[in-house]
Amino acid sequence: MSNTPQGLTAEEVRQRTDAGMVNVDASIKTRTYQQIFRENLCTLFNFVNLVLAVIVFFTGSYKNMLFMGVIICNVCIGIIQEIRSKRTTDKLSIITASSVGAMRDGQRVQIPCDQIVLGDVIILGRGNQVPADCTVLQGTCDCNESLLTGESDLIPKTAGSTLMSGSFVNSGVVYARVDAVGAESYAARISAEAKEHKRAQSEIMDTLNSIVKMVSIALPFVGTALFCSTYFRGGGTVVECTLSTVAAMIGMIPEGLILLTSTVLAVAVIRLAKSQVLVQQLYCIETLARVDTLCLDKTGTITTGEMEVSQIRPLDSARAQEADSVLACIARADDDPNETSRAILAHYSQWEGDVPEAARLVPFSSDRKYSGVVLSDGRSYCLGATQFVLGAQEYARVVSLVDQLSVDSRVLVLAQVEDFDQRNNLTGTAQPVAFVCIHDQIRKTAAQTIQFFKDQGVTVNVISGDDPRTVSGIAAKVGVEGADRYVDATTLVTDEDIAEAVRTYHVFGRVKPEQKKAFVVALQQQGHTVAMTGDGVNDTLALKQANCSVAMSAGSDAARNVAQLVLVDNDFASMPKVVAEGRRSINNLQRSASLFLVKTLMSMALAVIFIILPWNYPFQPIQMSLISAFTIGIPSFVLALEPNHDRIKGRFLENIIVYAIPGAIMIVASILTMNILGHGPLSWSNEAMSTMSVYIMAWMGLMLIIRLSLPFTPIRIALVAFIVCGLLVGFTCFDWLFVITPLDPVMWVILVVCMAASAVCYHLLFTAIHRWHAARLEALV
Numbered sequence: 001m002s003n004t005p006q007g008l009t010a011e012e013v014r015q016r017t018d019a020g021m022v023n024v025d026a027s028i029k030t031r032t033y034q035q036i037f038r039e040n041l042c043t044l045f046n047f048v049n050l051v052l053a054v055i056v057f058f059t060g061s062y063k064n065m066l067f068m069g070v071i072i073c074n075v076c077i078g079i080i081q082e083i084r085s086k087r088t089t090d091k092l093s094i095i096t097a098s099s100v101g102a103m104r105d106g107q108r109v110q111i112p113c114d115q116i117v118l119g120d121v122i123i124l125g126r127g128n129q130v131p132a133d134c135t136v137l138q139g140t141c142d143c144n145e146s147l148l149t150g151e152s153d154l155i156p157k158t159a160g161s162t163l164m165s166g167s168f169v170n171s172g173v174v175y176a177r178v179d180a181v182g183a184e185s186y187a188a189r190i191s192a193e194a195k196e197h198k199r200a201q202s203e204i205m206d207t208l209n210s211i212v213k214m215v216s217i218a219l220p221f222v223g224t225a226l227f228c229s230t231y232f233r234g235g236g237t238v239v240e241c242t243l244s245t246v247a248a249m250i251g252m253i254p255e256g257l258i259l260l261t262s263t264v265l266a267v268a269v270i271r272l273a274k275s276q277v278l279v280q281q282l283y284c285i286e287t288l289a290r291v292d293t294l295c296l297d298k299t300g301t302i303t304t305g306e307m308e309v310s311q312i313r314p315l316d317s318a319r320a321q322e323a324d325s326v327l328a329c330i331a332r333a334d335d336d337p338n339e340t341s342r343a344i345l346a347h348y349s350q351w352e353g354d355v356p357e358a359a360r361l362v363p364f365s366s367d368r369k370y371s372g373v374v375l376s377d378g379r380s381y382c383l384g385a386t387q388f389v390l391g392a393q394e395y396a397r398v399v400s401l402v403d404q405l406s407v408d409s410r411v412l413v414l415a416q417v418e419d420f421d422q423r424n425n426l427t428g429t430a431q432p433v434a435f436v437c438i439h440d441q442i443r444k445t446a447a448q449t450i451q452f453f454k455d456q457g458v459t460v461n462v463i464s465g466d467d468p469r470t471v472s473g474i475a476a477k478v479g480v481e482g483a484d485r486y487v488d489a490t491t492l493v494t495d496e497d498i499a500e501a502v503r504t505y506h507v508f509g510r511v512k513p514e515q516k517k518a519f520v521v522a523l524q525q526q527g528h529t530v531a532m533t534g535d536g537v538n539d540t541l542a543l544k545q546a547n548c549s550v551a552m553s554a555g556s557d558a559a560r561n562v563a564q565l566v567l568v569d570n571d572f573a574s575m576p577k578v579v580a581e582g583r584r585s586i587n588n589l590q591r592s593a594s595l596f597l598v599k600t601l602m603s604m605a606l607a608v609i610f611i612i613l614p615w616n617y618p619f620q621p622i623q624m625s626l627i628s629a630f631t632i633g634i635p636s637f638v639l640a641l642e643p644n645h646d647r648i649k650g651r652f653l654e655n656i657i658v659y660a661i662p663g664a665i666m667i668v669a670s671i672l673t674m675n676i677l678g679h680g681p682l683s684w685s686n687e688a689m690s691t692m693s694v695y696i697m698a699w700m701g702l703m704l705i706i707r708l709s710l711p712f713t714p715i716r717i718a719l720v721a722f723i724v725c726g727l728l729v730g731f732t733c734f735d736w737l738f739v740i741t742p743l744d745p746v747m748w749v750i751l752v753v754c755m756a757a758s759a760v761c762y763h764l765l766f767t768a769i770h771r772w773h774a775a776r777l778e779a780l781v
Contacts (some may be wrong), residue, residue: 005137170338549563659708
């Protein structure tokens with residue numbers, strides 16, 4: 001190449017390096033280990049439990065600190081899962097090519113991409129990723145900017161053209177001057193907003209945090225009042241009053257529910273990992289299960305990112321054999337095939353017809369827009385863009401057919417020509433033989449996956465940077481509703497235009513990166529829960545904004561690191577598995593969470609009651625640990641891991657309260673009755689009333705488990721039997737540990753009568769509330 005640019009001198013490079021004009025890595029990173037540990041350890045939930053544990057420690061009753069085991073397990077699960085996701089994502093982000101050719105002091109050298117300085121002249125050829133924003137000085141090339149713009153068409157670049165960082169050179173060689181480095185580059189500017197930490201959106205997490213916050217605010221006041229009441233009015237010792245107060249406060253905190261949630265979602269993560277799905281945020285599984293609108297980026301999601309021949313359309317059926325043989329010859333003779341040649345080669349990989357011998361191959365040029373071949377018998381053919389190959393008269397004759405074929409494909413023409421000159425230019429008039437239609441390769445499972453979401457009541461929107469006609473054609477092939485009606489996003493100027501468009505249409509083309517985010521925002525403002533899939537830098541803003549974001553592992557680092565879910569095998573067909581796993585987890589969590597909420601509601605109500613009444617709170621922390629283990633912890637884990645793919649209905653808090661209220665009411669009523677009798681005419685000891693209260697709570701817990709287990713299965717029957725046996729062993733063999741006192745016959749009679757009455761009342765109350773709630777959900781649907 002004549003007049004090759006000399007590039008910068010060593011002194012100029014040094015000066016610009018000292019000035020900070022270096023192409024430092026400004027890409028989005030995963031969270032550090034320090035951030036992961038800090039966010040899992042430094043929580044209000046952990047602080048409250050730690051304070052309670054310290055209080056118990058100073059009483060000397062170390063066995064009552066057993067509840068901290070749940071807290072430690074919860075922290076470990078969160079840290080381990082996030083570190084695992086970080087390591088997997090970091091492995092996906094390894095850069096295979098980290099150097100580029102550059103001109104310095106008139107010599108060509110290889111330098112690392114992070115040592116490029118502003119003003120450097122770099123050399124880019126086929127397969128190179130553009131490391132920084134550049135301006136072409138010499139040469140020509142075709143660039144693939146799909147990861148940045150979403151447009152899959154190759155963009156020709158000549159002297160003066162701009163090369164955007166993150167794009168790929170598909171063919172040709174250019175010398176380019178670096179105009180922006182590091183954070184100033186195009187890709188870095190798009191990604192900058194996505195770097196900010198985004199809080200996971202989760203109804204379950206919001207509910208749990210609200211409960212913990214509410215309880216944490218109430219704890220100091222309730223705890224102080226309860227301690228003073230039991231100490232000054234109940235006559236207990238400092239240790240006894242402290243332990244009973246801590247027991248009430250522990251009961252108010254649903255620590256097991258938070259552990260259950262983390263564990264169930266962690267199990268879902270492990271299951272999804274077996275299906276090549278990487279979960280980077282636990283709670284996104286819940287969010288995807290609640291999604292009602294799915295926004296898809298065409299390239300890399302519905303399509304594979306590869307090109308394929310959709311049809312060969314000869315102008316004359318008599319020349320069909322000729323067209324096939326020549327196309328096979330052109331593709332097989334190319335030693336360095338581009339995407340188009342690879343698609344044609346794949347199309348004819350199993351073709352058994354005769355392939356003529358090529359005497360001369362004319363390579364593709366982005367300037368000429370065609371490639372060609374001269375056969376051994378002297379015939380010459382070219383293959384390229386119709387308007388560049390055919391003359392005006394021939395093009396006018398076939399333009400209507402070309403427009404028809406261009407609806408969902410890129411159309412090339414195979415034409416017979418007289419010859420090629422020494423510069424590979426056409427000579428004579430080109431006569432069209434056949435049209436070659438090439439389009440993005442649609443994933444084989446795309447239509448089935450789209451149908452799954454339609455069946456689940458999820459609206460599917462296709463948002464792409466490609467030509468809207470092409471997007472519409474592909475959307476129609478995979479069954480997207482309303483695919484025949486599309487919008488060119490360049491016509492959407494205001495936010496109001498976008499809001500109206502997303503309310504009416506489902507296919508959008510020529511969408512800019514910032515518009516993709518605006519589309520998601522508009523849908524969210526209309527009350528939708530939005531999931532977004534994408535693989536390019538142009539998708540990062542929308543991925544970050546969406547309620548749930550999904551990226552392909554073959555996409556950009558920016559998209560992967562922003563996304564909550566990464567499809568490691570790049571297969572969109574994995575999405576139904578994620579939705580099914582989310583529904584199993586959330587439906588079962590809603591059922592099991594009511595067991596924990598019973599304890600929280602009961603503890604709060606009893607704490608207030610015993611502040612008013614001059615009696616001791618009837619529980620100790622170790623007793624709460626026994627009840628929690630067998631009537632809450634173990635059954636909740638078993639029930640939460642069962643199959644359940646029902647659609648999620650209603651809100652999380654409302655659903656669990658419906659199951660919890662009957663049990664909490666009956667426990668409070670029964671314990672209050674026991675205490676009225678014990679402190680009244682029967683004059684029972686505090687130890688006896690505490691034991692009877694433990695029995696009542698265990699009984700009502702068993703009633704709720706039985707109701708949640710209907711209809712019975714072998715596993716559920718075994719669960720109920722195990723709970724009964726476990727409680728009996730704890731009450732009889734470890735009575736010394738759990739402070740269980742023997743009861744006299746009168747106590748047993750009264751206890752049994754109270755249990756029977758509470759069981760009947762519980763059944764009636766549970767049935768009435770459950771029927772009301774079911775009718776309400778049906779009305780909402």
